[in-house]
Amino acid sequence: MSAPVVRVKDLAVNFQTETGVVNAVRGLSFDLEEREVLGIVGESGSGKSVTSLALIGLLPKSAEVSGSVQIDGQEIVGRSEKDMYQLRGAQVSMIFQDPMTSLNPVYTIGWQIIEAVRAHREMSKEDARLEAIRLLTLSGIPRPEVAIDSYPHEFSGGMRQRAVIAIAMANSPRVMLADEPTTALDVTVQAQVMQSLESALEATKAALILVTHDLGVVAGVANRVIVMYAGRVVEYANVDDLFEKPAMPYTHGLLGSIPSHTDDNKRRLSQIPGSPPTMTKAVVGCPFAPRCPMAQDICRTTEPSLEVVGSDPNGSHRAACHFRNEVSAMVVASMFEGIDVNDVATENGN
């Protein structure tokens, strides 16, 4: 087996703020194999976007990054901005949530793709233009030879995001990062964009890290999934295992809170009581313990590490929970559903 495309080891990101140090990400480790699609899911403030920015070296200067991120064997953490230019776009590229802010409104789509192509490849302007048309065709833009001379404002949201995908794939990177690539889009447009992302992966043979809060999108495209909570990885599994036998109560709660659009069953949705911890306080014990219906004394004193679930010989399914082998779907579901909204409100109310 070849070396992984991305190897992250003990990544931690801290921010110094007026109210103290914010541990946005702690102890994050994973390997991304060639052509793998890794979904990183979590709710607001779980550290998923900070993680993706760290992977491409785009965190603000105020961020203190430690640990190691290797892309294709090259270390990102501590690399100079100048060296990052060589890597960004060529080895790793990024697709942001809002295509209007990631495209420059005063240049044509074609100009922006050609810029990306010529930044990393020796190519005449004419050849680069042909290459840009090829990239637009690949990402599913109708009439690419006309579209290439359009400005971003002439495109709809979905077309813009497909143009961004064309730029991201321009130099056949080893890995693409996509941070909520379809969140701002309508559902039929979302399907168009996901299709264009899939054909970009096909054409470039790149791996993908997909950061999202939408478990449906993850279920559709990811092979592996990381669930983040309070800046930590709390579960890491193959997509089927994660959805079928989650081992962390938080994952259970998250899956149980999604209404289903494939059945008419009007079961009560599970609600997770309370809110995530403020990241400025040092965490004692499991960060989810205050909200966890299964929490025991050990959960409040000792932070669980990410360990293999069950007797899986490959160790592909890991969870950070003292009771990862005892969590059963039934028990957790009933525990979450038995919660009274009044308790939730009182607990939340500062």
Place this chain on the structure above:
Amino acid sequence: METEMTTENLTPVLSVRDLVVHFEKKSAISFKKKSHVVHAVCGSSFDLYQGETLSLVGESGCGKTTTGRAILQLATPTSGSIKLEGRELVGLSRNEMKPIRQNLQIVFQDPFGSLDPKMTIGSSIAEPLVIHGRWTKEEGPELVADAMRKVGLDPAFASRFPNEFSGGQRQRIGIARALILNPKVLILDEPVSALDVSVQAGVINLLADLQEKYGISYLMIAHDLSVVRHVSDRVAVMYLGRIVEIASKSDLYNAPQHPYTQALLAAAPVANPKLERQRKRIILEGDVPSPSNPPSGCRFRTRCPKAQDICASETPELDDKGNGHAVACHFPEAMSVL
């Protein structure tokens, strides 16, 4: 509500007929006098019965929010009729409309923008009482406390300001404010789309409980098809200002007949990896046309895989195919896409 339709709720609480809302849009920078008309809603008709949830779904620009605003007379209907308990609302003056609003309240999408940051949440919740002259020193505070308890908030928080609350709690405050007048109809404009999924679940459960207890009718405007299936009794799908299909929830999700409904359902991702791999995808070509220059005939024809000549020349009527399942398509065909 799980209950079947019975004869007693056959008279609709809210009845909308041939609603048309056009906006005249003058170009701000053009020197030409020409203005163009945005056809936001074009001839929508539907009924809302007591204690039921009807959802309007569709993508950006389909007219679902405008429909909700027109019902509240926040957008002026160009033509058509809107009746609340038999009383016509179109054409009423502001003063005539005011008492009616007590039975017709709205919960907005953005829990951050819809609360005045300088008012305590207690005053925000009490404001509708004051506006409608129902506030008294004796009963007012108790009504506020009661509304807060109904939505799962501790009445002790009444003197706090919105910034002290999370998104989910603010949405509960918005619901308490809408409920305090005991309205018959509540318009829910994307009530959970700004919330994280675990918080969203709590608000959805709350809305279901309130409906069961007080028999309020909900007209929900939403784009999330999973949320819509969870909370609705009936669903209307809108495309470019028109209702293209309306049916009971199970008919609409299990046997959609309009090609647009089918594409919409097929495009929505499902949080189940095995199912996701089996599902067939319907990827629509192109984008939604501009509502200021909609296509002739069927408005979906420019993106429809089934379009024929007749679709351009004749507008398909919203036709009841039985069991209250109505479709506006020349070539309807039930198809399971989930």
